[in-house]
Structure formats: C-alpha cells, structure tokens
Amino acid sequence: MWGVMRSFAHITPWIVNKDMSQASVQSQTRADEAFDCLQTAIVKGELAPGERIGEVELCARFDLTRGPLREALGRLESRGLLVRRPHAGVKVVSVSADELVELYRIRELMEGLAARQAAERMTDEEIADLQATLDSHEAMINQAHGQAYYQEEGDYDFHHRIATGSRNAKLAQMLLGDLYYMVRMYRYRLSTSVGRPHKALNEHRRIVEAIAQRDGELAEFLMKRHISAARRNVEKNIADGLMSF
Amino acid sequence: MWGVMRSFAHITPWIVNKDMSQASVQSQTRADEAFDCLQTAIVKGELAPGERIGEVELCARFDLTRGPLREALGRLESRGLLVRRPHAGVKVVSVSADELVELYRIRELMEGLAARQAAERMTDEEIADLQATLDSHEAMINQAHGQAYYQEEGDYDFHHRIATGSRNAKLAQMLLGDLYYMVRMYRYRLSTSVGRPHKALNEHRRIVEAIAQRDGELAEFLMKRHISAARRNVEKNIADGLMSF
DNA sequence: ACACCCCACATTGTCAACAATCCACGACAA
DNA sequence: TTGTCGTGGATTGTTGACAATGTGGGGTGT
Numbered sequence: 001m002w003g004v005m006r007s008f009a010h011i012t013p014w015i016v017n018k019d020m021s022q023a024s025v026q027s028q029t030r031a032d033e034a035f036d037c038l039q040t041a042i043v044k045g046e047l048a049p050g051e052r053i054g055e056v057e058l059c060a061r062f063d064l065t066r067g068p069l070r071e072a073l074g075r076l077e078s079r080g081l082l083v084r085r086p087h088a089g090v091k092v093v094s095v096s097a098d099e100l101v102e103l104y105r106i107r108e109l110m111e112g113l114a115a116r117q118a119a120e121r122m123t124d125e126e127i128a129d130l131q132a133t134l135d136s137h138e139a140m141i142n143q144a145h146g147q148a149y150y151q152e153e154g155d156y157d158f159h160h161r162i163a164t165g166s167r168n169a170k171l172a173q174m175l176l177g178d179l180y181y182m183v184r185m186y187r188y189r190l191s192t193s194v195g196r197p198h199k200a201l202n203e204h205r206r207i208v209e210a211i212a213q214r215d216g217e218l219a220e221f222l223m224k225r226h227i228s229a230a231r232r233n234v235e236k237n238i239a240d241g242l243m244s245f
Numbered sequence: 246m247w248g249v250m251r252s253f254a255h256i257t258p259w260i261v262n263k264d265m266s267q268a269s270v271q272s273q274t275r276a277d278e279a280f281d282c283l284q285t286a287i288v289k290g291e292l293a294p295g296e297r298i299g300e301v302e303l304c305a306r307f308d309l310t311r312g313p314l315r316e317a318l319g320r321l322e323s324r325g326l327l328v329r330r331p332h333a334g335v336k337v338v339s340v341s342a343d344e345l346v347e348l349y350r351i352r353e354l355m356e357g358l359a360a361r362q363a364a365e366r367m368t369d370e371e372i373a374d375l376q377a378t379l380d381s382h383e384a385m386i387n388q389a390h391g392q393a394y395y396q397e398e399g400d401y402d403f404h405h406r407i408a409t410g411s412r413n414a415k416l417a418q419m420l421l422g423d424l425y426y427m428v429r430m431y432r433y434r435l436s437t438s439v440g441r442p443h444k445a446l447n448e449h450r451r452i453v454e455a456i457a458q459r460d461g462e463l464a465e466f467l468m469k470r471h472i473s474a475a476r477r478n479v480e481k482n483i484a485d486g487l488m489s490f
Numbered sequence: 491a492c493a494c495c496c497c498a499c500a501t502t503g504t505c506a507a508c509a510a511t512c513c514a515c516g517a518c519a520a
Numbered sequence: 521t522t523g524t525c526g527t528g529g530a531t532t533g534t535t536g537a538c539a540a541t542g543t544g545g546g547g548t549g550t
Contacts, residue, residue, distance in 0.1 A: 028331045029503065031319065054531065065505055067312070070533085071319040074276065078320040080418055086273045087511045087532050102413045109354040168347045170427070173325055174419060182415070274533065299501065312534055315503085332502050332541045495548080503540070510533070518525080 030064055034072035037062045042081050042092055043185045049094040079178060081185075095186065097238045103182055104231035108224050110175055111159065115207060115223035116216040118165035127212050130161050134204055141197045152187065156180065158204050162223070196233060203229070275309055279317035282307045287326055287337055288430045294339035324423060340431065342483045348427055349476035353469050355420055356404065360452060360468035363410035364461040372457050375406050379449055386442045396442040397432065401425065403449050407468070441478060448474070
C-alpha cells in the first residue's frame with residue numbers, strides 16, 4: 001500500500017497498454033482526468049503556446065467543473081507547462097528557442113546518468129524486452145505509412161524504459177514528468193521534418209548493447225552523444241527557420 | 246507582463262529579504278499561502294515523513310478552507326513532496342537512504358552544469374555580490390552562536406545564486422523547486438552534526454574564483470567535486486547511523 | 491483462537507453559489 | 521489627438537454543503 005505507482009500513472013499516457021480501447025485509461029479521479037486531458041492537449045498543440053485560456057472555456061471543453069480543473073491547473077503550473085497570474089487567467093507556457101536548447105543540455109546529463117544506472121540495475125528480462133521493442137520499432141520505421149508518428153512513439157518508448165530502468169525515482173520523475181513533455185510539445189511542430197529515424201535507431205541499438213554488456217560508462221557516453229546529436233538537429237532546424245517562435 | 250517571477254516567488258522563502266518582518270511575505274492568493282506553509286512545514290519536519298494527515302486537520306492548523314488547500318496539495322504532490330491516494334488521504338513522502346544519495350548524484354550533474362553556465366553568463370555585478378555574500382558567510386561562521394543554522398542558510402544562498410546565475414530557466418526551476426527542498430528536508434535532521442563549514446566555504450570560494458575568471462570548465466569540475474564531497478559526507482552519516490530511516 | 495466478511499463512520503472528491511480582483515472600454519482634460 | 525482616470529463587466533478565488541469511497545471495528549463461522 002501507499003506505493004508511488006499513482007505518481008507515475010498520469011505521466012505515461014503514451015505507453016501502449018493492453019487495453020487502451022477506452023478513451024484513455026479511466027483516471028481514478030476527475031482531477032487526474034483533467035490533468036491528463038490538459039497535458040495531452042498542451043503537448044499536442046491543441047492549446048497554442050502563449051494563448052490565454054479561461055477556466056470556464058476549459059470546463060466546457062473537457063466537461064468538468066471548476067474544482068477539479070483548478071487542481072489540475074495547479075499541478076500543471078507547478079510542473080512548468082502553464083503560467084498563471086492571480087485573477088488574470090492562465091496561459092500555456094511559451095518556450096524560446098534558447099530555452100529549448102537548454103532543455104536538451106539538461107537531458108544530455110540526466111539521460112546519461114539514467115543510461116549508466118540502467119546498465120547497472122536493469123534486469124536481464126527488461127533488457128531483452130527493450131531489445132524486442134527496438135525490433136518492433138525497426139519494423140514500424142520500415143513501413144512507409146505513418147513513419148514519423150510511430151518513430152516518435154518508439155523514441156519516447158525507448159527513453160521511457162531507460163529512465164524507469166535506472167531505478168532512480170527522482171531522476172525518472174524529472175525526466176518523465178517534466179522534460180519529456182516539454183520536448184514533446186515542441187517536437188510536434190516539426191514531426192515530419194525531424195526524421196533521422198534510422199540513424200536514431202542505430203544509436204538506440206548501440207546504447208542497448210552497452211547496457212546488455214553492463215558497461216555503464218559506455219552507455220552513458222553513447223546516450224549523451226545521442227542526445228547531443230538530437231540537440232544539434234534541433235539547433236539546425238531552428239537556424240533554418242523550420243520552427244516558429 | 247506575464248513574466249515567470251511568480252513561479253519563483255514561492256520557492257525562495259529562505260532568502261533574507263529586506264522586509265520579512267511580516268509572517269512570511271503575503272502571498273497573493275490563499276492557495277499560494279497554503280503551499281508555502283505546507284512546504285516549509287514539511288521541510289522543517291513539523292510534518293513527519295510517512296505520517297498520514299487529514300485535510301481538515303491541515304485546514305485547522307493553517308486556518309484555511311479545503312479548496313485552496315487541495316490546490317496546494319495537488320502542487321506538492323506534483324512536486325514529489327507528498328503522496329496522495331484517492332479517498333485515502335495524503336502523507337508526507339518518505340525518502341529512503343538510497344534515494345537521498347541518488348538525489349545528490351542528480352545534484353552533482355545539474356549543479357555542475359549550473360556552475361559552468363553561471364561562469365559564462367553571470368554579470369560582473371552578480372559575481373561581486375556573490376563574493377561579498379561569501380564574506381558575510383565567513384563572518385557568520387566565525388561567530389560561535391547559531392553556527393550550524395547560519396551555515397545552512399549561507400550554503401543554500403550560495404547554491405541559489407549559482408542556479409539563478411546560470412540563466413537556464415528549467416535548470417533553476419528543477420534545482421530550486423524540486424531538489425533543494427528534498428535535500429533540505431533531510432538535512433534538518435542532522436543540522437548539528439553535518440558541519441564541515443570551513444571546508445565547504447573554502448570550496449565555495451574556489452568555485453566563485455573560477456566563475457570570476459570565466460573558467461566554466463573549472464567551475465563545473467569544482468562544483469561537481471563539492472557536491473560529491475557533500476554526498477560522501479551524507480553517506481558516512483548514514484553508515485554511522487546518525488540518520489533515522 | 492484465528493480468519494474472514496459486512497457495515498457504519500469518517501474522510502475525501504465534487505459541485506454550485508458568493509465575493510474579490512483585474513481589465514478593457516469609454517469619458518474627459520490637456 | 522493623446523494620455524489619464526474611472527467604472528462596468530467578466531473572470532478568477534473562495535466558501536460551504538452534498539455525494540462517493542476507503543477504512544476500521546464488530547460479529548460470525550470454522
């Protein structure tokens with residue numbers, strides 16, 4: 001009892017569970033539901049960054065009352081996805097290009113640590129699962145249709161497993177609860193142009209190899225280089241004006 | 246307008262402002278007030294970790310109603326200081342010894358990055374301020390009375406300035422909003438025994454020297470070593486059974 | 491004596507009305 | 521025309537009552 005599983009229940013909506021046929025897993029409380037709805041709406045860009053939104057409008061949109069909604073707004077503000085000013089409303093946070101790059105710098109360090117600890121602590125079964133997952137990712141990429149979307153999903157699935165595999169609760173919480181949503185929010189904008197799927201998959205494979213060999217240092221190095229490459233890719237996209245800020 | 250200052254207003258209660266004569270700065274809203282009260286209560290150990298506490302009890306204690314209180318609880322849960330289970334109540338998070346050490350591992354990386362970026366981005370004025378602050382810290386330490394308490398305050402002041410000086414919003418948010426409160430919560434238990442004040446002050450001085458010389462790499466290295474030493478100190482205290490878990 | 495089940499109670503989640511605050515619009519003066 | 525001030529309206533913050541759910545204690549059967 002009193003486990004921390006619930007803390008992670010609402011930060012893993014992108015994992016393909018056995019039964020996701022229902023419109024999202026029935027959150028145990030309405031505030032959780034509101035939290036999930038708002039978070040996904042923000043991440044998917046349905047709520048544009050910088051846009052001011054009223055509480056009643058959100059209530060009508062997601063069919064809830066203001067009580068649970070306010071609780072969800074509080075959580076999202078605390079998590080940095082919203083900016084709130086007393087008596088003035090709430091607006092979606094708008095991250096500048098520089099701040100987005102800084103996000104990748106933080107990820108570089110934290111995911112490097114996660115990879116190192118995952119190499120030391122993941123079970124053999126988890127590693128086998130991870131390798132199998134990469135196989136299915138490859139199959140998805142090789143299918144032409146929906147390539148970009150599934151590549152994204154696979155990418156997040158991979159990083160998610162590494163984070164949880166680190167057995168470092170706070171690290172996983174920060175990565176899965178804060179950073180990934182931020183990054184994801186801005187990746188949705190260039191989902192088609194981002195693609196370097198095969199290259200990324202290769203890097204994933206080499207990281208998993210290092211983990212399978214329990215070589216923490218190598219896993220950390222490869223992961224840091226992987227994120228670093230992603231960061232440079234983003235910087236290039238910004239320089240080319242592919243992203244609007 | 247719409248700045249992020251409010252986001253940081255409630256995570257800097259330990260900074261000695263000009264006018265703190267009033268019982269804490271009048272938060273703009275009751276939910277913020279509840280958030281501050283609960284956070285400081287948790288950090289100071291007035292609410293014991295693992296203890297289950299009822300909402301009504303908290304309402305009576307801090308003289309609020311359940312609405313704002315629930316919003317504050319939501320924020321604290323999202324920040325990892327509370328564990329909440331639907332219809333079952335809320336209890337203060339209890340961090341194991343291992344998790345506390347992991348916290349220091351994360352700090353090591355993030356504060357290292359903060360120090361490097363601070364060396365690149367702090368203004369000359371901020372650096373001069375920081376040096377002056379260290380002088381006053383030294384004066385405090387040399388006074389026998391209240392040594393441990395003021396050393397703690399000075400330590401947090403130092404790290405706070407480095408974090409904000411990095412000009413990395415997310416990094417500062419994570420350090421000031423998440424990690425420091427966790428660490429602080431567990432340091433309150435061994436406030437008298439932790440002391441390695443002069444050694445720590447020396448390390449602070451050398452870090453600031455590196456920052457003043459705009460040597461980011463050196464600042465990062467020294468900061469990582471500083472946190473690493475603190476971590477080893479904590480590990481020793483845990484091994485000696487000075488901390489109760 | 492021990493384990494299991496059921497129910498009343500206490501506690502939490504939710505709702506709708508009330509009060510406090512900000513902001514945009516318009517009037518007025520320079 | 522432009523800048524400032526004041527007010528109406530809309531929006532947010534807060535409150536107390538109502539509904540839903542988990543928990544602990546008493547009872548019963550083995």
